[in-house]
Amino acid sequence: xxxxxxxxxxxxxxxxxxxxxxxxxxxxxxxxxxxxxxxxxxxxxxxxxxxxxxxxxxxxxxxxxxxxxxxxxxxxxxxxxxxxxxxxxxxxxxxxxxxxxxxxxxxxxxxxxxxxxxxxxxxxxxxxxxxxxxxxxxxxxxxxxxxxxxxxxxxxxxxxxxxxxxxxxxxxxxxxxxxxxxxxxxxxxxxxxxxxxxxxxxxxxxxxxxxxxxxxxxxxxxxxxxxxxxxxxxxxxxxxxxxxxxxxxxxxxxxxxxxxxxxxxxxxxxxxxxxxxxxxxxxxxxxxxxxxxxxxxxxxxxxxxxxxxxxxxxxxxxxxxxxxxxxxxxxxxxxxxxxxxxxxxxxxxxxxxxxxxxxxxxxxxxxxxxxxxxxxxxxxxxxxxxxxxxxxxxxxxxxxxxxxxxxxxxxxxxxxxxxxxxxxxxxxxxxxxxxxxxxxxxxxxxxxxxxxxxxxxxxxxxxxxxxxxxxxxx
Numbered sequence: 001x002x003x004x005x006x007x008x009x010x011x012x013x014x015x016x017x018x019x020x021x022x023x024x025x026x027x028x029x030x031x032x033x034x035x036x037x038x039x040x041x042x043x044x045x046x047x048x049x050x051x052x053x054x055x056x057x058x059x060x061x062x063x064x065x066x067x068x069x070x071x072x073x074x075x076x077x078x079x080x081x082x083x084x085x086x087x088x089x090x091x092x093x094x095x096x097x098x099x100x101x102x103x104x105x106x107x108x109x110x111x112x113x114x115x116x117x118x119x120x121x122x123x124x125x126x127x128x129x130x131x132x133x134x135x136x137x138x139x140x141x142x143x144x145x146x147x148x149x150x151x152x153x154x155x156x157x158x159x160x161x162x163x164x165x166x167x168x169x170x171x172x173x174x175x176x177x178x179x180x181x182x183x184x185x186x187x188x189x190x191x192x193x194x195x196x197x198x199x200x201x202x203x204x205x206x207x208x209x210x211x212x213x214x215x216x217x218x219x220x221x222x223x224x225x226x227x228x229x230x231x232x233x234x235x236x237x238x239x240x241x242x243x244x245x246x247x248x249x250x251x252x253x254x255x256x257x258x259x260x261x262x263x264x265x266x267x268x269x270x271x272x273x274x275x276x277x278x279x280x281x282x283x284x285x286x287x288x289x290x291x292x293x294x295x296x297x298x299x300x301x302x303x304x305x306x307x308x309x310x311x312x313x314x315x316x317x318x319x320x321x322x323x324x325x326x327x328x329x330x331x332x333x334x335x336x337x338x339x340x341x342x343x344x345x346x347x348x349x350x351x352x353x354x355x356x357x358x359x360x361x362x363x364x365x366x367x368x369x370x371x372x373x374x375x376x377x378x379x380x381x382x383x384x385x386x387x388x389x390x391x392x393x394x395x396x397x398x399x400x401x402x403x404x405x406x407x408x409x410x411x412x413x414x415x416x417x418x419x420x421x422x423x424x425x426x427x428x429x430x431x432x433x434x435x436x437x438x439x440x441x442x443x444x445x446x447x448x449x450x451x452x453x454x455x456x457x458x459x460x461x462x463x464x465x466x467x468x469x470x471x472x473x474x
Contacts, residue, residue, distance in 0.1 A: 028058040137199045155182045228265030228472040238467045240279045241453035252277030263457045279324035309349040327368035337362030357388040392432040404454040414454040421446035
């Protein structure tokens with residue numbers, strides 16, 4: 001092979017035929033790809049219809065093909081060499097750009113370091129300001145507890161270290177006084193962990209949000225901590241959200257299916273993949289309650305088997321867009337925007353067992369709360385009884401409100417400025433009186449569709465869902 005590539009192989013023009021030693025191999029069979037004498041051609045090739053040419057003709061064609069290939073190879077090699085030279089030229093240009101950019105970066109860096117250092121000190125001071133107060137509160141609680149420990153220990157040691165009963169009246173009176181003090185100290189209630197837990201929550205919620213894509217030299221800002229920010233598997237799809245019996249969060253999608261997420265933001269599974277979801281709830285035996293795009297309620301077992309139970313709900317034309325919730329007694333509530341009322345159903349199905357009027361408003365969302373109902377309409381939340389009478393009302397100008405019942409049986413309310421994409425979450429009493437701020441002006445990715453849901457995980461994390469994303473606050 002090396003000799004062929006180097007061109008040193010010479011075609012043998014007059015090799016003698018092995019079968020006919022006196023004859024030269026003057027012919028070449030193109031089909032057999034070998035040289036042959038005239039006798040072999042007549043005896044072995046002609047009758048077979050083989051293509052036979054003169055050996056000299058074959059040699060001439062062969063040499064011409066070799067020369068053509070060599071010429072083409074030289075041209076191709078030259079083409080690639082030009083390509084390599086071009087790459088070297090581009091590399092040199094890139095290298096020059098790199099050097100220039102490096103110089104520019106170094107200059108900008110020196111200026112930015114000063115600005116960043118100043119901004120860093122401001123942010124660190126803000127964190128310190130937000131957490132120092134909490135630390136002082138905790139230190140005060142700790143000091144009070146330690147003082148009680150010292151007081152209790154001192155009295156107990158004096159009382160219990162006496163091995164003999166005091167004989168004189170003064171000593172006995174003093175001993176009785178100490179015993180009485182010890183009894184009073186022992187009557188003090190055990191420590192209440194709620195107070196330090198609530199105080200520490202304010203400090204633990206502080207986190208740093210880095211600027212991404214805007215004013216990055218500003219570093220960012222101090223906000224309440226967010227554990228996770230999860231893009232929903234299907235964009236613009238969220239219609240409903242509810243906590244599941246096993247402690248996860250279920251998101252119902254108008255593109256069909258229910259997606260579930262753990263408290264740490266992990267996507268767990270998708271079920272009921274062929275069902276268009278408007279609302280979703282759960283009964284106490286873990287059965288699914290699904291309200292579909294036609295306002296029909298369907299029950300499914302925990303194994304996702306459809307049950308043959310019919311509910312006589314209002315149609316879209318008659319009732320309008322619905323909302324759904326399930327109470328602790330497994331009664332199913334369906335509200336209607338157009339009909340401005342709430343129907344109550346038994347899980348056995350059939351007609352509504354009663355109706356709750358909504359005087360002058362059609363609820364957007366509803367939640368069961370103790371023996372009452374929480375309804376949402378626009379910028380107003382109403383706490384109503386089962387007869388529809390408004391007990392308490394909360395309105396926030398410039399904010400859309402979205403409520404949820406907390407694990408502590410208080411009311412959580414997300415206040416959203418849609419145009420600015422800012423959400424705040426506060427806690428309220430059962431009379432809609434403010435308790436505390438949990439999340440303040442957290443920047444969300446503003447969705448095209450203005451629809452949101454608020455819920456709380458059984459483990460305490462707060463879930464806020466847009467049509468596109470799920471936010472989990474700790």
